[in-house]
Amino acid sequence: MEPAAGFLSPRPFPRAAAPSAPPAGPGPPANASPRSEPEVLAGPRAPDPPGRLITDPLSGRTYTKGRLLGKGGFARCYEATDTESGIAYAVKVIPQSRVAKPHQREKILNEIELHRDLQHRHIVRFSHHFEDADNIYIFLELCSRKSLAHIWKARHTLLEPEVRYYLRQILSGLKYLHQRGILHRDLKLGNFFITDNMELKVGDFGLAARLEPPEQRKKTICGTPNYVAPEVLLRQGHGPEADVWSLGCVMYTLLCGSPPFETADLKETYRCIKQVHYTLPASLSLPARQLLAAILRASPRDRPSIEQILRHDFFTKGYTPDRLPVSSCVTVPDLTPPNPARSLFAKVTKSLFGRKKNKNKNHSEDQDNVSCLVSGLMRTSIGHPDVRPEAPVVSGQAPASLIETAAEDSSPRGTLASSGDGFEEGLTVATVVESALCALRNCVAFMPPAEQNPAPLAQPEPLVWVSKWVDYSNKFGFGYQLSSRRVAVLFNDGTHMALSANRK
Numbered sequence: 001m002e003p004a005a006g007f008l009s010p011r012p013f014p015r016a017a018a019p020s021a022p023p024a025g026p027g028p029p030a031n032a033s034p035r036s037e038p039e040v041l042a043g044p045r046a047p048d049p050p051g052r053l054i055t056d057p058l059s060g061r062t063y064t065k066g067r068l069l070g071k072g073g074f075a076r077c078y079e080a081t082d083t084e085s086g087i088a089y090a091v092k093v094i095p096q097s098r099v100a101k102p103h104q105r106e107k108i109l110n111e112i113e114l115h116r117d118l119q120h121r122h123i124v125r126f127s128h129h130f131e132d133a134d135n136i137y138i139f140l141e142l143c144s145r146k147s148l149a150h151i152w153k154a155r156h157t158l159l160e161p162e163v164r165y166y167l168r169q170i171l172s173g174l175k176y177l178h179q180r181g182i183l184h185r186d187l188k189l190g191n192f193f194i195t196d197n198m199e200l201k202v203g204d205f206g207l208a209a210r211l212e213p214p215e216q217r218k219k220t221i222c223g224t225p226n227y228v229a230p231e232v233l234l235r236q237g238h239g240p241e242a243d244v245w246s247l248g249c250v251m252y253t254l255l256c257g258s259p260p261f262e263t264a265d266l267k268e269t270y271r272c273i274k275q276v277h278y279t280l281p282a283s284l285s286l287p288a289r290q291l292l293a294a295i296l297r298a299s300p301r302d303r304p305s306i307e308q309i310l311r312h313d314f315f316t317k318g319y320t321p322d323r324l325p326v327s328s329c330v331t332v333p334d335l336t337p338p339n340p341a342r343s344l345f346a347k348v349t350k351s352l353f354g355r356k357k358n359k360n361k362n363h364s365e366d367q368d369n370v371s372c373l374v375s376g377l378m379r380t381s382i383g384h385p386d387v388r389p390e391a392p393v394v395s396g397q398a399p400a401s402l403i404e405t406a407a408e409d410s411s412p413r414g415t416l417a418s419s420g421d422g423f424e425e426g427l428t429v430a431t432v433v434e435s436a437l438c439a440l441r442n443c444v445a446f447m448p449p450a451e452q453n454p455a456p457l458a459q460p461e462p463l464v465w466v467s468k469w470v471d472y473s474n475k476f477g478f479g480y481q482l483s484s485r486r487v488a489v490l491f492n493d494g495t496h497m498a499l500s501a502n503r504k
């Protein structure tokens with residue numbers, strides 16, 4: 001087949017702000033192969049030195065070759081920058097010697113043919129390709145944080161919200177592929193690429209194929225052994241359900257740390273796959289176990305569709321973060337679901353003290369901030385004659401003088417961010433104080449009347465405030481210590497447990 005050099009015009013991508021690998025952390029080196037996804041090594045050849053120019057022989061465009069991103073079956077992948085536009089790409093460099101045989105060349109052309117027209121947020125964007133006497137060059141969207149395989153190597157297991165975050169993006173990309181009649185046929189951690197801003201993109205269309213009617217499907221066994229579906233092993237062909245199976249294996253690997261059918265011996269692995277013999281750890285949530293059990297079914301017909309997967313309790317009842325911190329590439333992230341009370345606290349802190357949340361601050365500083373917030377609120381409320389239990393505040397309106405008091409009170413501790421810098425859109429001191437007052441009014445409204453309180457509570461008490469706290473509300477509840485040194489926990493089910501002052 002004739003080489004299809006230079007028949008695509010470059011489609012630019014926004015340049016990645018700071019293409020960089022995940023920060024170094026524990027675990028094996030980032031370029032090591034995952035146990036479950038053996039890397040097929042290219043033949044012995046000296047690596048091309050970085051910095052060399054790549055020139056498109058037809059257009060004359062030049063690209064500076066940067067760092068090596070990884071090696072695949074045929075290709076080495078480098079960062080490459082268009083010398084004129086400055087646009088950064090990932091370029092797959094395939095030596096002509098590796099595709100000398102017609103079937104090898106056909107494989108690369110098939111990959112280009114299937115990939116070039118795909119345009120989806122969660123599919124690696126194909127830009128353009130050309131070849132010279134030495135190599136074929138395929139220019140792709142740069143995914144500077146490499147792949148889920150690299151994250152898995154550093155982390156081994158991910159939290160369920162993280163798994164939902166990644167799976168939702170894979171499912172979105174996969175749905176697009178299937179709708180276009182394309183099967184990926186090699187869904188594995190190493191083919192889920194991660195961009196600079198932690199977005200996932202499905203890539204590597206080296207084994208992809210067009211969906212054919214069952215009787216016309218090729219019966220070749222392809223894919224990564226650990227993730228191959230039983231019907232593929234039984235040479236019944238590869239349909240969309242086989243991609244769904246692989247996705248189930250990916251989900252299992254991310255949650256449990258190793259693939260469901262991994263054994264020391266490939267034959268044994270294939271036996272386990274055909275018999276669907278695997279274990280579901282009790283440590284997984286019930287919805288996670290139920291979804292895995294639904295996907296890993298021997299008969300393709302019994303597996304859920306992509307839509308059904310997305311409607312499963314695992315996705316609908318569990319929290320999925322909007323984005324993940326970059327640090328989650330190497331360490332367990334703190335993924336406490338957004339808590340309206342907490343964000344109100346954060347907003348009030350910001351408005352009263354003008355401090356921005358410092359990512360690196362330690363826990364005790366957090367505690368100080370909350371103490372500050374609570375005592376600040378108390379000071380402003382107590383110091384103002386309008387805020388008395390018997391002086392009702394008109395709903396939806398904070399007294400202007402209280403707002404002034406708040407502003408004055410906070411000024412010595414920092415700038416009051418009443419507009420612009422550090423202040424969220426539509427958030428003013430008035431709205432923040434109003435929300436705080438509203439929350440306090442609700443508390444007061446639902447308190448039992450003083451006469452119903454046990455005798456000691458009915459007595460006027462000295463002012464106490466929360467001096468320390470620990471928020472485990474994503475699991476158990478909220479623990480705190482009062483300025484009186486009394487320690488208590490408010491459990492998520494509403495139960496309140498307190499130690500008496502002598503801690504007995």
Ligand code: ADP
Pocket residue numbers: 069070071072073074075076077090092124140141142143144146147190193203204206
């Ligand atoms: P092959 O098709 O020869 O197996 P791959 O597509 O797997 O080649 O690419 C080899 C390696 O290059 C991958 O493991 C990955 O580390 C890196 N890579 C591939 N595409 C990209 C990309 N778009 N952005 C960043 N790295 C990439």
